Amino acid sequence: xxxxxxxxxxxxxxxxxxxxxxxxxxxxxxxxxxxxxxxxxxxxxxxxxxxxxxxxxxxxxxxxxxxxxxxxxxxxxxxxxxxxxxxxxxxxxxxxxxxxxxxxxxxxxxxxxxxxxxxxxxxxxxxxxxxxxxxxxxxxxxxxxxxxxxxxxxxxxxxxxxxxxxxxxxxxxxxxxxxxxxxxxxxxxxxxxxxxxxx
Numbered sequence: 001x002x003x004x005x006x007x008x009x010x011x012x013x014x015x016x017x018x019x020x021x022x023x024x025x026x027x028x029x030x031x032x033x034x035x036x037x038x039x040x041x042x043x044x045x046x047x048x049x050x051x052x053x054x055x056x057x058x059x060x061x062x063x064x065x066x067x068x069x070x071x072x073x074x075x076x077x078x079x080x081x082x083x084x085x086x087x088x089x090x091x092x093x094x095x096x097x098x099x100x101x102x103x104x105x106x107x108x109x110x111x112x113x114x115x116x117x118x119x120x121x122x123x124x125x126x127x128x129x130x131x132x133x134x135x136x137x138x139x140x141x142x143x144x145x146x147x148x149x150x151x152x153x154x155x156x157x158x159x160x161x162x163x164x165x166x167x168x169x170x171x172x173x174x175x176x177x178x179x180x181x182x183x184x185x186x187x188x189x190x191x192x193x194x195x196x197x198x199x
Contacts, residue, residue, distance in 0.1 A: 009101050009104070009105060010098070010101045010102050010104075010105040010136065011136065011139065011140075013097065013098055013101050014089055014090075014098070014136060014140045015140060015143055015144075015147075017089050017095075017097070017098065018054055018089060018140055018144060018149075019144070019149050019153070021054045021087045021089070022054070022144075022149065022150065022153040022154065023153055024087070025056065025153075025154070029056070029058055030154055030155065031155075032058040032059045032060055033056040033057070033058055033154060033158060034057065034058070034059055034062070034075075034158065035056065035057050035076075035158055035159050035160070035161050035187075036054070036055070036056050036150070036158055036159070036160045036161070037053075037054070037055040037056060037057060037078060037081060037082075037083075037086075037160075037161050037162075037163070038052050038053070038054060038137055038140075038141060038160055038161070038162040038163070038178075039052065039053040039055065039078070039083065039086075039163060039164070039165075040052050040133065040134070040137055040162065040163070040164040041053065041164065041165070043091065043092055043093070047125075047126040047129040047130055048091065048103070048106070048112065048113070048129060049090075049091040049092065049099075050090050050091055050102075050129070050130070050133040051088045051089060051090030051091055051092035051094075051095065051098075052088065052089055052090055052137050052140070053083075053086045053087070053088045054086055054087055054088075054089065055081075055082060055083070055085075055086035056082065057081040057082055058082065061080075061081060061082050062074050062075050062080075065080040072189075072190040072193065073190075075186075075190070076161070076186070076187050076190045076191070078161060078163050078165075078171065090102055090133070091103060106129060106132060109132070111125055111128050111129050111132060112125070112129075113125040113126070134174070137162060137174075137178075138162065138174060138177050138178045141160040141162060141178035141179065142178055144160070145157065145160075145178075145179065145180060145183075157180070157183055158183070159175070159179050159183040159184045159187060160175070160178050160179055161175050161187065162174035162175050162178055163175075172188070172191050175187060176188065
């Protein structure tokens with residue numbers, strides 16, 4: 001979905017806000033960070049209230065979770081990662097600027113719905129809202145790579161693993177779409193090993 005004109009407000013906001021989130025990562029942990037995490041979620045499971053939590057995983061966390069029989073699991077499975085305490089951007093109470101910008105954008109695009117609309121219409125708009133926010137998050141990750149923001153703030157390029165716990169498996173498609181191939185080679189190799197352990 002291509003955003004144009006006024007609809008770029010939320011996109012520009014995400015870009016600037018995410019850059020500031022990266023700048024607020026604890027300085028002592030920056031050398032340890034090997035991957036960024038973009039966790040997509042919704043307030044009260046409402047597709048009109050999506051947000052992305054921007055975080056990271058560290059070598060120390062990996063070492064805590066690692067088991068000799070499957071070191072890749074702890075390194076790349078978000079279930080083993082640091083997940084709490086990260087800043088959220090989007091339609092969440094913690095983001096008083098992003099929420100109104102997001103709502104204004106999706107209303108302009110005709111994606112908003114009210115609970116009293118027909119069920120089929122609500123379901124269609126739920127799907128469209130999900131796709132719209134997915135595009136925003138993927139675009140954000142690509143922008144942070146292409147602009148050099150990640151490398152500039154954190155000292156080196158790092159992969160961005162994008163996931164939604166309600167959609168297991170989507171993280172492969174999303175992460176592949178959001179990153180330069182060379183940054184996610186290890187992540188994709190682990191995913192392939194999960195799918196075909198005998199390969």
